[in-house]
Amino acid sequence: MxxxxxxxxxxxxxxxxxxxxxxxxxxxxxxxxxxxxxxxxxxxxxxxxxxxxxxxxxxxxxxxxxxxxxxxxxxxxxxxxxxxxxxxxxxxxxxxxxxxxxxxxxxxxxxxxxxxxxxxxxxxxxxxxxxxxxxxxxxxxxxxxxxxxxxxxxxxxLASADAAPMLCGGITVYSPLKNNGCGPGKTVGIVGVGGLGHFGILFARALGADKVVGISRKRSKEKEVLDLGADQYIATDDDQDWIAKNTRTLDLIISTVSSENMPITGYLQLLKVYGTLIQVGAPDNGSLPAINAFTLFTSGVKIGGSGVGSPKEISEMLELAAEKKIxxxxxxxxxxxxxxxxxxxxxxxxxxxxxxxxxxxxx
Missing domain, CATH: 3.90.180.10 (Medium-chain alcohol dehydrogenases, catalytic domain)
Structure with a gap:
């Protein structure tokens, strides 16, 4: 006691x-x-x-x-x-x-x-x-x-050291993946492959997404991202024409980046018609870059947010992680x-x- x-x-x-x-x-x-x-x-x-x-x-x-x-x-x-x-x-x-x-x-x-x-x-x-x-x-x-x-x-x-970061980092991406249709037949992008984003790749794969795409700034992260289980990597600072080459290829994007300068309009252009971008990264002052309204109109895309997860979702996530040996x-x-x-x-x-x-x- x-x-x-x-x-x-x-x-x-x-x-x-x-x-x-x-x-x-x-x-x-x-x-x-x-x-x-x-x-x-x-x-x-x-x-x-x-x-x-x-x-x-x-x-x-x-x-x-x-x-x-x-x-x-x-x-x-x-x-x-x-x-x-x-x-x-x-x-x-x-x-x-x-x-x-x-x-x-x-x-x-x-x-x-x-x-x-x-x-x-x-x-x-x-x-x-x-x-x-x-x-x-x-x-x-x-x-x-x-x-x-x-x-x-x-x-x-689940080992204790593996379970601990799932209780915030893991659930922060698991919840929006699960609640926005990640699964068979879907192509999912994860923006920002760090503490949150690497969980995004692991859980998108565990939920059965057909294709998982890691998106970050520098080409230097490519091997790590592919080793995590991603099928493709996009380096937004280093890849010329990254938007044009990947336009309308993703059903769902989870953005873990917390920067006021992220190219969010570019990310939205990667979405298929009626695709969804969910923002989970939070800048210090809460401000996100301006979004061009016509980017939303031309593909009917949606942008939303997600905050951690419920107790029910956390228990579900932990069981999935144990089952899939994440x-x-x-x-x-x-x-x-x-x-x-x-x-x-x-x-x-x-x-x-x-x-x-x-x-x-x-x-």
Whole structure:
């Protein structure tokens, strides 16, 4: 059992924490209720969201903040209202820690908790819980406390280091792929082959897409992308006439890029008639490039967005990953090196996901 006042982790204290200046220290988790699960953390993936939050890039961060929302470990305390998890289970937590869970909520009552519009919705870190229950703190830590509805058992067929980054990075692309028809007969493009995009290729293939196309800026990534399972690679900076050569060839594009300067009109021209582009990458200020309306009209294409995934989708994704033996490209780093790891991620050194390993909890 964990103590309510005995949690420790890497604290971001101000905007400079993203420069590798987090400090190890104690923090007070949310108030315990019988709906909670306490997790002894063994692994935590590093997500680009962690960097945006540490730097206050998506808005003011409530410092001190412990980031990390790709958490795997052992359940060490389970509230009496939680029925699907027991003490000793290997479990995980993704980017969401709470929604209103009310039958009157159109989102929560339809297994779409990730789109709950209530003030009760909380992220795994950096959110204030309702009823003065405290703040949410993430996984760069020894322990985590989260509402059991958002805690998932990890299938036996998945290694903890592989499962952790699926809980945000994986589900962020799995959800829009599944919900926009990825499967047999479809040709799918993945824009931005990094931490998110490499999952896009893996899951598009696992869902049975006929053809998967990786799209990135530089030709230097081609071998990695093909090794992941893509059938084709487009380098938008290095390939002359990349738009003309690939016009109307894709049914669905998932864009993981978070740049205000991405050639989004060019991407839209790659779509077949009535094709769809789903944006999942989020620039710091939320701004996307301007879109030429005639690009939408001439092919009847659609553009939309997607935000993480629901608990039902996460469980479904984990089972598919175990069944298909999906193996993400991860590099494991000791939790003690968290500051170095976030700097390396910011500098583009990850291939493709860093996972922090809390060595004292790995047996």
């Amino acid at each position: 964990t103590s309510s006042d005995n949690f420790e982790g890497w604290l971001g204290l101000d905007k400079d924490s993203v420069k590798g200046q987090m400090k190890w220290g104690k923090f007070q988790p949310k108030k315990w209720t019988e709906n909670e699960v306490d997790i002894e953390i063994s692994h935590c993936g590093i997500c680009g969201s962690d960097l945006h939050t540490l730097s206050s890039g998506w808005g003011p961060t409530p410092y001190p903040c412990v980031v990390g929302h790709e958490i795997v470990g052992k359940a060490v305390r389970v509230g009496s209202n939680v029925k699907h998890v027991k003490v000793g289970d290997r479990v995980g937590v993704g980017a969401q820690a709470l929604s209103c869970l009310q039958s009157s909520c159109a989102a929560c009552s339809n297994d779409l908790e990730n789109y709950c519009g209530s003030d009760d919705k909380c992220n795994t870190y950096g959110s204030s819980y309702p009823n003065d229950e405290g703040m949410s703190y993430g996984g760069y830590a020894d322990h985590n406390r989260t509402n059991g509805h958002f805690v998932f058992k990890i299938p036996d067929g 193996k993400p490209w991860v590099q494991q780093r000791p939790l003690s090196e968290a500051n170095d790891a976030i700097v390396d991620l910011k500098n583009g050194k990850a291939r493709f996901r860093y996972v922090l390993v809390n060595e004292k909890h790995v047996r």
